[in-house]
Amino acid sequence: MNRNRRTLRWTVPALAATALLGSLTLAVPAPAAAFDRPAAVSTTDAATADGPRPRVAAPKISRDEEIRRAEVWLKEKVPYSQEKTWKDGYRQDCSGFVSMTLGLPKPGPNTVALKNDGWTKPIKMSELRRGDLVIKANSSSSNERHVVIFDGWKDGRNSYLAYEQAGHVGTRHTEHTYGLEKGDGYAAYRPVNLSD
Template sequence: MPSSRLPLRTATALAAGLTALTLAAAPVHAQTAPAPEPGATVIDHHDKGGAGQGPITPFKGQVAGAPSALAASVQITRSEAIARANGWVGKGLDYSWTGSYQGYRTDCSGYVSMGWKLATPGLDTTSFVPSGVASWIGKGDLKPGDALLNDAAGANGHVVMFDHWTDSSQSSYVGYEFTGSGVHHRTIPYPYFSGLGTYRPVRNNSIVDDVVRRPSLVGVYHQANQTFYEGNNAGGTLGSAKYGNPGWMPLAGDWNGDKVSSVGAYDPTTGKFYLSNDNGTTATTVTFGNPGWIPLAGDWNGDGRDTIGAYDPTTSTFYLTNDNTNTAVNVTYGSPGDKPLVGDWSNSGRDSIGVYHPDTQTYYEGTITGTTLGSAKYGNPNWTPVTGDWNADGTTSIGAYDPTTSTFYLTNDNGTTANSFVYGSPGDLPITGAW
């Protein structure tokens, strides 16, 4: 079984709660506002809630009072929603349900409609959810760009765009809101100041998480002592971990979707994979494929999590699974003697297959249906092919490792060497990952 973990780099793991909670109304007893976070606007704590909202203006062909014509919101990232909300802070705008700025009503719901890039002049608090623009979520699901909504009508309703929690207790947050005295970015007790109705978390159905791309980095696996060394693409070491047994083959992937690659190993005699989320403790053990097949790892369906695959070199067939159990794709691609490749060749958000022909040092980038997207000749005889998104542009490029000199050669355009450096020792096997 895999050995215990050695000291390794510190990695930040992101976690998001998925429990749907129904929040009760805030108690109607006196409540003291939390201390404002540095940088947040400090205003009179009595200035809270809405001060009236303007009506929804029907569009041509829309029945008056029906919000469906406003339900077609465009996709927006969380950072864009926050930036839009921040754009009204400090403008000196007056709260008015009959006024407008940049086409949006200058009231609480018009402001959040603007932040979410909805159609002008904006929805009101009663319409965000019924129109299909937004959905109720749980407290643990709140992310920047979501909102706390009191969906009552008129001056009884109010909405605040959520920015971030003030601390891990999640008892208060920093939010953007338009009240009677203007637009504010301030600290607010969760879910809102007491005595002003029921507030629940809500999410724009068209908001998407920002894509955080991290460059692929190289490393080596020292076969003599089953140790992974994670490099920095400049010849330095970020961390190391001992994992696996003699004769096993190294593997790396983001097995749990935390955006950080961890190690794994494949026993070619049993066809068994061992995957670790912390570079030490085995989280998943699964048999997939047959002895002698070549192990693979990739995000085949674009869900942000790497799963395993295997390549049968005798038939040039790829077998890929999205759940580490059942074969989702099997496709023949390449020729006998080719080495399998994995990469997102077209910036699609999902990995695909490819092969390297060692006799001609030619890389072939394929699709999971077995067609070829492109090819490139790179490197010298006896070099080992590697692939990765070296410049974090979303597209996988090729590279090569010279085992005689322990030198990596990386290219961002599948032709011109952008980076080369010595890393590892004779006999090491190259690996890549987002360490």
């Protein structure tokens, strides 16, 4: 019986210490990197009148700032890669480039997410304004999906200038007809974080 009292005398304080230390472990603050991300938004089938909400809130950005950011990669001649990220933390593919220009979370949503996850809303090709996007996301192959940043009409609206990050060439400012030819799979979208 004397032995049971000694065991009990050490067991109770040991259990209390374990409980106390266990609760302290839960109180450890989150890593500093967690505070660098934008505040989360509810994603449980959340939707607005314009479609689903993005997974996180993107900061508002002007069309001029978006184009200024596109010019940075153009001047730096960023090479194309679906695997690598540039020194700014964004993927070096077309959707990573667009994500960088819009200030979206790094390394950037892919082309399908830009279209479907609330980062953009569909518009008509005739409504395109500088900084809007032309996206082809309905393909089973990532090599056939693409997104460009509209920069203005040319040739009586038979073509337009666009910024893009393209395979074998990297960042460029060039003329396109994507979305103007029936059945090519491209459509116009307006980023929801543009401040207009």
